[in-house]
Amino acid sequence: MIPEIGHIFLILAFVSSIMQITYWAYNTKNLNLLALDILKNGVLINCLFILISFSILTYSFVVSDFSLLIVSNNSHSLKPMLYKISGTWGNHEGSLLLWVLILSSFTFWVSKKKQINNNLLFSILGVQTLILCLFLAFILFTSNPFERVETIALEGRGLNPLLQDPGLAFHPPMLYIGYVGLSVSFSFAVGALITGKINKEWAQQIRPWISISWSALTLGIALGSWWAYYELGWGGWWFWDPVENASFMPWLIATALLHSIRILEKRLIFVNWCILLSILGFSFSLLGTFIVRSGLLTSVHSFATDPSRGVFILIIMIISIGGPLILYALKSSIFKEPKVQFNLLSKESALLINNLFFTTATATVLIGTLYPLFLDALSGAKISIGPAYYNATFAPIMTPIILLMAIAPFLNWGKGKSKNLLKIIALLTLTSLIAAFSLSTINGSSIFAIICGTLSFWLFVGVISDFFVKIKETKLKITKMGSIFLYISKIGIGMNVAHLGVAIFLAGITGEQFFKTEFSGRKNIGDTFYIEDKLLEFKNFQTLKGPNYQSEMATFTLYQNNKFIGYLKPEKRFYPTEQSQTTEAAILTGFWGDTYVVLGDGDNQSGWSIRAYFNPLVSWIWSGAFFMALGGLLSFFEHKNITKKNIRLT
Amino acid sequence: MKKIYLNLSLLSFFLMITSHLTFADEIIPKTNLITNKTREIAQNIKCLVCQNQSIDESNSELAKDLKNLIKEKLESGLNENEVYSFLSERYGDSILLKPPFNTNTILLWFLPFIILVFSLIYISKFFKK
Amino acid sequence: MNTKSLVLRLLPLILFSFIIIVSGLVLYELKKKPTKKNLLTSQLIGKKIPDIKIQEADNNLENNNKNLNFKKYKNKLFAVNFFASWCAPCRVEAPIVEDLSKIIPVIGIVYKDKPNNTKKFLDDFGNPYDKIGIDNSGKIAIEWGVYGVPETFLINEEGKIIYRHAGPLLYNIFKSEVLPIIKSNK
Numbered sequence: 019m020i021p022e023i024g025h026i027f028l029i030l031a032f033v034s035s036i037m038q039i040t041y042w043a044y045n046t047k048n049l050n051l052l053a054l055d056i057l058k059n060g061v062l063i064n065c066l067f068i069l070i071s072f073s074i075l076t077y078s079f080v081v082s083d084f085s086l087l088i089v090s091n092n093s094h095s096l097k098p099m100l101y102k103i104s105g106t107w108g109n110h111e112g113s114l115l116l117w118v119l120i121l122s123s124f125t126f127w128v129s130k131k132k133q134i135n136n137n138l139l140f141s142i143l144g145v146q147t148l149i150l151c152l153f154l155a156f157i158l159f160t161s162n163p164f165e166r167v168e169t170i171a172l173e174g175r176g177l178n179p180l181l182q183d184p185g186l187a188f189h190p191p192m193l194y195i196g197y198v199g200l201s202v203s204f205s206f207a208v209g210a211l212i213t214g215k216i217n218k219e220w221a222q223q224i225r226p227w228i229s230i231s232w233s234a235l236t237l238g239i240a241l242g243s244w245w246a247y248y249e250l251g252w253g254g255w256w257f258w259d260p261v262e263n264a265s266f267m268p269w270l271i272a273t274a275l276l277h278s279i280r281i282l283e284k285r286l287i288f289v290n291w292c293i294l295l296s297i298l299g300f301s302f303s304l305l306g307t308f309i310v311r312s313g314l315l316t317s318v319h320s321f322a323t324d325p326s327r328g329v330f331i332l333i334i335m336i337i338s339i340g341g342p343l344i345l346y347a348l349k350s351s352i353f354k355e356p357k358v359q360f361n362l363l364s365k366e367s368a369l370l371i372n373n374l375f376f377t378t379a380t381a382t383v384l385i386g387t388l389y390p391l392f393l394d395a396l397s398g399a400k401i402s403i404g405p406a407y408y409n410a411t412f413a414p415i416m417t418p419i420i421l422l423m424a425i426a427p428f429l430n431w432g433k434g435k436s437k438n439l440l441k442i443i444a445l446l447t448l449t450s451l452i453a454a455f456s457l458s459t460i461n462g463s464s465i466f467a468i469i470c471g472t473l474s475f476w477l478f479v480g481v482i483s484d485f486f487v488k489i490k491e492t493k494l495k496i497t498k499m500g501s502i503f504l505y506i507s508k509i510g511i512g513m514n515v516a517h518l519g520v521a522i523f524l525a526g527i528t529g530e531q532f533f534k535t536e537f538s539g540r541k542n543i544g545d546t547f548y549i550e551d552k553l554l555e556f557k558n559f560q561t562l563k564g565p566n567y568q569s570e571m572a573t574f575t576l577y578q579n580n581k582f583i584g585y586l587k588p589e590k591r592f593y594p595t596e597q598s599q600t601t602e603a604a605i606l607t608g609f610w611g612d613t614y615v616v617l618g619d620g621d622n623q624s625g626w627s628i629r630a631y632f633n634p635l636v637s638w639i640w641s642g643a644f645f646m647a648l649g650g651l652l653s654f655f656e657h658k659n660i661t662k663k664n665i666r667l668t
Numbered sequence: 669m670k671k672i673y674l675n676l677s678l679l680s681f682f683l684m685i686t687s688h689l690t691f692a693d694e695i696i697p698k699t700n701l702i703t704n705k706t707r708e709i710a711q712n713i714k715c716l717v718c719q720n721q722s723i724d725e726s727n728s729e730l731a732k733d734l735k736n737l738i739k740e741k742l743e744s745g746l747n748e749n750e751v752y753s754f755l756s757e758r759y760g761d762s763i764l765l766k767p768p769f770n771t772n773t774i775l776l777w778f779l780p781f782i783i784l785v786f787s788l789i790y791i792s793k794f795f796k797k
Numbered sequence: 798m799n800t801k802s803l804v805l806r807l808l809p810l811i812l813f814s815f816i817i818i819v820s821g822l823v824l825y826e827l828k829k830k831p832t833k834k835n836l837l838t839s840q841l842i843g844k845k846i847p848d849i850k851i852q853e854a855d856n857n858l859e860n861n862n863k864n865l866n867f868k869k870y871k872n873k874l875f876a877v878n879f880f881a882s883w884c885a886p887c888r889v890e891a892p893i894v895e896d897l898s899k900i901i902p903v904i905g906i907v908y909k910d911k912p913n914n915t916k917k918f919l920d921d922f923g924n925p926y927d928k929i930g931i932d933n934s935g936k937i938a939i940e941w942g943v944y945g946v947p948e949t950f951l952i953n954e955e956g957k958i959i960y961r962h963a964g965p966l967l968y969n970i971f972k973s974e975v976l977p978i979i980k981s982n983k
Contacts (some may be wrong), residue, residue, distance in 0.1 A: 257720040294809065301813070314823060325827045332821060340817075343810040350806055359796045370794060374787045382780040388816065389776050390762075395823040399772045400837070402714050404722065404765025411780045449679055456686045475682055479675060486674060525685075610685075618727060629727075635685075716837070716944040729909070730944055733935035758942040760840045 021086055024074030025164035028115075031067035031122075032158055034060060035151035042144035046212070049140050057143045058129045064150060065122040072119045075163050076106045084174050087165045088112060094176035094595050096566040104187035105177050110311060111163035113190055118153050120191070120198045125150065128202055134223055141209030142202070149201055152334045160327045176595040179567065185245040192238030193265055197303035199231020200268055200296075203275065204342070207296035211345045214352055221283040221292070226654050228279055232272045233650030239265050240643030251601035253534075253614050253631055255639065258408050263387040264306030267380050271299040274376035276650075281369050285431070289353045291373055297346060301339040302380070308335060314391060361433055368426040372419060379415045386411070409466075420473045420524070423517055424480020428487075442483060450476045460533065467532035474524035481517045488514070510656050516649025523642025529611060529635025536632075542625035550632045552613060553577040554586070559626070567591040569602075572617050572626065576606060588617035588628075612636050706739045709751055712766045713738075722765055839950075839961035840942055846877075846956055847940040851906065851930035858912035858919075858929065865904070865930040867956070874982045876903040877950040878926070878966075879938060881910045882918035884946045886965035891922035893966050894949075898925035900979060906930040908938055908946050951975065953982055 038060040045053040077083075079102050084090040092109045093102060101108075107116040125146040129139070157163070180186075206224040210216045242262070247255040256262060275295040278288050308314070312328025360366040386403050393399050424446055430436045453475040457468045488511065537549045546555045557573045574586040586604035593600070606613040611634035620626030710724035715731050723731035734755070741751050755763055767773045841847070846867065855861035878894055880887045897903055905926035907915050910933075919926075932938055941950070944963070951960035960978055962970060 252721070252725045254721070254725060259720050298809070305816075308820070312820075312824065314820070314827070325824045328824045328827075329821075332817065332824065336817060339813055340810070343813055347803070347806040347810055351802070359794055362795050367795060370791055374791055375784075378780065378784045378787060381783050385776065385779050388819075391823055392819045393772060395819060395826055397772065400760055400762040401767045401773065402762045402765055403767055403776075404712065404714065406712050406766030407776075411777075415780065415784060445675060449675055452679060453682055456683055460686055478682075479678060482674065482678060627727075729935070733939060737936070737939055756840075758840055758939065759944065760837055760942075762837065 020074055021078055021083065021164045021166070024071045024078075025162070027067045027071040027074075028154065028158060028164070031064050031071070032151065032154040034063050034067070035147050035154060038064075038147045039144065039151055042140070042147065046141070046144065049137055051136070054136055054140050054143075057140060057147070061122070061125050061129045061143055061147065064147070065126040068115075068119050068122045072106075072115050075112060075115055076103060079103065079106045079112075082174065084172070085166055085170045086163075087167050088163055090167055090171055090174050092177050093174040094566065095173060096595070097177060097182065098565055100184065100187060101177060101182045105181075107190050108177055108181050108186075111157070111161045111165075113194075114153065114157050114161055115163050116191065117194050117198070118150060118157065120194050121146070121150055121153065121201060124198050124202055128205075128227075131223065133219070135213075135215070135219070137213045138206070138209045138215070138220065141212045142205040145205040145208045146201065149205075149338055152338060156327075156330050156334060160330050173595070176566070176593065179591065179593045179596055179598055179600045180249060183245060183249055185241050186249075189238055189241040189245060192234050192241060194238075196231045196235030196238050196265075196272075197268065197300070197306070199227050199234060200272060200299040200303050202227040203231070203296040204300035207293045208342050208345065210293060211342070211349050214349070216282075216286075216289055216293075216353055218283055218286060221279055221286075224296070225279050225283060228272065228276050229650050229654035232269070232276050233647040233654070235265070235269045235272060236643055236647040236650065239269060240640055240647070243643075244640045247636070248603060248605055249600075251603050251616055252629075253603070253633060253636075256405075258383075258386065258403070258405055260387045261306075261310050263383050264302075264309045267383050267387075268299055268302040268306060270376055270380040270383070271295055271302055274373045274380075275299055277369055277372055281366065285366070287355060287358065287366065288369070288373075289355050290350055293350060293353075294346060295373075297339075297342045301335075301343075304331075304335050304339060307331060309387070363429055363436070363439065364433070365426065365429045365431050368422055368429055372422060372426075375415055375419050379412055379419075382411050382415060383408070417469075417473065420477055420520070423520065424477050427480070427484040427513070438487065442480065445483065446476055446479055449479050462533055464532060467528060470524060470532065471528040474521050474528055477517065477521035477524065481514050481521060485511060485514045510653075512649045512651075512653030512656050514649070515652055516646045519642045519645030519647075519649055521642070522638050522645055526635045526638030526640075526642055530633045530639065533634045534631060537628070537630040539628060540620065540625040541628045542622070545625070547628075547630070549613065549630050551578060552583070552632065554613075554615070554630060556628075559622075564591065566595065567593045570617070572628075574604070574615060576613060586613065586615045588615045590617055607637050609637075610634060702739060702742050705742055705748065706735060709738050709742075709748060710735050712752075712764060713755060714763050714765050716759070716763065837942075837944070837963065839958065839963075841950075841958045842961065844958060846952055846958060849937060849940045851932065851937055854907070854912075854929040854931050858907070858915045858931075860931060865928060867904075870902060870904075870952070871956065872954045874901050874954060874979060875927075875952055876901055877906060877941075877952065878903055879906045879908050879932075879941070879943050879946050879948045881908045881946050882914040883910065884908075887918075887947045888922060890947055890965035890967065891925075893968055893971050895923050895925040897949075897966070897971065897975065898927070902927040904928050904930065906932055906937060908932050908943075909935060949975075951978055 038057060041053065041060075042057060078086050078089050079093055080099070082089065082093060082095045082102070084093075088109050088111050092112075093105050097105065105112075107113040125143065128134075128146070129143055131139070134142070203224050206220065206227070210220060239262075242265070243255040246257075247253055275292065278291045278295060281288050282292050308328070308331045312325065312331055314325075314328060358366075360370065386407055390401050390403055393401060425439065425442060428436055428438045428442045450472050454468050454472040457463055457471045460467075463471075535550050537547055539547065541547065541556050543556050543558055546553060548554070554574045554576055557575055559570070559572050562569045562571055569589045569591045571587050571589045574588075576583040576586055584606050586606055588604040589602040591600050591602055592598075601616055601618075604615045604617075611632055614631040614633055616629045618627030618629065707724055711722045713723045713734060715721040715723045715726040715728060717728050717730055718726045721731075723734050738751055741754060746754070752764060752768075756768065761768055761772075767776060769777060851865040852860045853863045853865045876897060880894075894903060903925055905928075907929060930937070938944075941948075942961075947965055949962045949966050950958050953959045959982075960975070962974070966975070
């Protein structure tokens with residue numbers, strides 16, 4: 019009975035959204051306040067109905083209601099509670115319900131923003147509701163989470179053990195916040211095309227949504243990578259898998275958009291870029307959804323789906339991407355931008371070059387992702403595209419951006435000559451040459467290691483120099499401001515923190531990719547071996563029982579320079595319900611790197627197969643991403659202060 | 669003056685990191701050229717029975733056999749390209765993680781740079797002479 | 798100037814349409830042939846069987862110090878089936894391989910197995926093989942482009958490989974793919 023209520027509320031939300039869209043289309047030419055209010059109420063209703071529906075689905079998972087098909091297929095009564103809950107979105111249908119929940123909540127949040135112009139808000143709510151309606155149709159007609167089974171099984175089939183993990187529980191919600199945030203900026207852009215108006219207020223209002231969605235997307239992708247690193251058992255964290263690329267492409271566009279919007283806010287240029295990037299950001303989110311759920315591919319990530327769902331998503335894409343792109347082609351000429359030319363050494367040029375390289379990088383990832391599929395469809399030839407391709411194409415394209423990132427803050431707007439520019443370039447070049455030289459002396463370094471490490475260092479110096487310049491120029495003292503938070507938002511260091519994150523990230527990549535050491539061999543209890551200067555001793559081996567698995571666990575001690583550092587306990591787990599085995603690597607994380615030990619097959623007589631790695635600076639990869647997201651969040655708060663100031667002044 | 673101090677300290681921080689990464693040769697066994705080459709090639713060969721792994725990363729039987737095979741072929745005098753050909757002749761181009769360069773893949777390799785060049789030419793209009 | 802900027806504005810739409818059309822094509826192909834989607838097509842189709850010498854097995858499944866000789870099958874259609882006792886799908890396909898062996902000769906190549914276990918497997922599930930070869934190192938499999946067991950090849954009168962199926966030879970595959978080839982080659 020209860021699941022049927024969940025289903026009914028979903029249908030009600032769908033019907034309500036259809037009514038709202040009709041109402042929107044009808045009233046879009048002559049807007050009145052009543053129409054806007056009706057739409058605002060509609061948005062609230064949609065949100066509430068979907069919330070009820072989602073809560074009921076979660077409840078069904080929590081109580082292990084196996085009369086529901088997806089609970090039966092994806093859950094088990096012995097599963098720990100956290101994974102029962104996160105199992106709600108650990109499948110195709112449930113994750114779509116989470117998607118529309120976040121979408122409807124964000125739409126409601128936007129509707130509450132009083133400062134948005136009425137015409138614009140009307141269009142935004144209309145577009146958002148249209149997207150919601152399309153997704154609800156997709157759910158109700160092809161992916162109903164409330165579908166019942168014919169005969170109720172006594173127990174569920176369980177959740178893939180790889181997914182029973184805290185990192186992975188939060189990875190989809192973070193990503194969806196990112197994708198949905200991009201839909202808001204998408205609606206802002208389409209709204210601008212419909213209303214025909216763009217001004218600095220528009221840029222100010224759209225910016226926080228981009229900040230939030232960019233930060234969430236950064237965290238979501240980082241969580242997924244981090245999970246792959248510790249869970250999959252060989253320390254890999256990025257494979258340029260089509261599903262990973264599907265989340266990376268929106269991120270690249272969002273980054274370009276984030277930067278372009280700041281310029282639009284200040285100078286009302288790059289209008290076309292902002293509109294196009296806003297449309298493209300969400301378009302790539304949809305393309306990602308299509309790639310993952312259409313049955314086009316099978317991969318570690320993709321949900322098991324059939325091509326008929328793919329056709330439905332294709333239609334959604336044609337409507338929601340094709341429509342705005344046609345609108346863009348026809349109407350964007352109304353935004354008469356002054357035909358300016360920029361000084362080569364100006365912030366405007368830097369931004370233009372930045373956008374160019376980011377869109378080219380996105381195009382490269384798109385080519386790498388779709389090429390094998392398209393080649394197969396058109397000629398039958400089958401090829402694979404792995405990291406080697408992206409290292410040869412994507413990496414060289416991103417390199418100029420890193421170089422630019424460090425000097426861009428020292429460029430001036432328009433024609434002004436920048437007094438610091440020559441100084442900073444000299445400083446960067448000098449320090450980077452020294453860095454490159456010291457990198458080349460490290461055992462095992464290659465030309466790419468030197469380039470990558472030097473780029474990271476170049477960026478470090480640039481970011482920190484800019485930070486100090488900013489502090490000097492604001493002429494404010496912490497004691498006078500009273501609160502550090504206010505101080506931070508005054509000097510606007512969100513960008514510095516984010517760029518610092520990139521530098522940390524690059525350093526992490528340099529260490530992990532180019533200076534990793536590995537040990538591989540058969541060891542028995544009592545044996546020892548070295549990895550770098552760390553001594554590992556195989557202490558003992560035991561069999562254990564977990565809540566829903568059986569485990570074989572080896573215990574190692576780690577000594578460095580005769581000092582005890584810690585224990586490493588790699589495991590092999592067998593999950594009887596799901597009939598699958600996972601390897602749980604033992605990881606000892608340190609500031610300078612991780613020691614990573616994996617247990618293979620073996621027995622008491624011949625010993626066990628052991629693989630151990632030392633991954634230098636690998637946690638700098640996740641920390642770097644975290645700082646990037648933090649920077650985005652700081653920038654969100656900075657923006658809030660600025661707008662408040664503006665409103666007070668008027 | 670402050671900035672010089674700052675950057676000198678950054679530099680020493682960086683040199684500290686690099687000294688950490690430098691370690692004594694004695695602890696690491698000497699590797700020879702063929703082993704390195706084998707690993708390099710293995711990183712570009714797809715593990716056909718795994719998800720998203722090269723045979724270098726994989727522990728599967730087939731991965732081990734292929735790695736041994738690559739080593740043998742290198743020892744018998746084949747060069748890198750010949751090893752790749754040997755494998756793609758038997759398993760198809762899709763076993764190569766680095767796509768080959770032929771009529772099927774010309775667009776793949778050139779498009780990114782064509783796009784880059786054309787866009788650079790396009791935006792050069794926006795810069796003052 | 799106006800048409801040029803219009804073309805530029807239309808560019809995203811054009812690229813998008815291209816992606817949609819080709820994706821639609823891919824989905825259409827998928828709906829037609831769902832099963833063969835992810836299986837590799839053999840590179841050896843149309844080529845002569847690989848040169849590599851295969852050790853022959855005696856009645857006890859041990860090496861009898863002779864090499865597998867394909868001369869007997871010259872001018873005949875025959876099959877080669879890679880299998881192992883530890884391979885579960887091999888048990889599933891055993892009856893169909895038996896059926897196949899009644900129509901054309903089937904040579905079995907046992908992959909990374911122990912003679913005792915192989916013997917037991919053949920005792921339990923029947924021995925449909927005209928001859929048996931041994932591949933303990935995995936090298937034979939690699940030469941044939943085999944990436945798992947079981948795999949079945951059809952070789953024609955000229956000694957060329959004309960068909961390969963990776964995975965168990967299920968009855969519907971046997972009926973819809975293998976039998977027609979045998980009929981057209983008789």
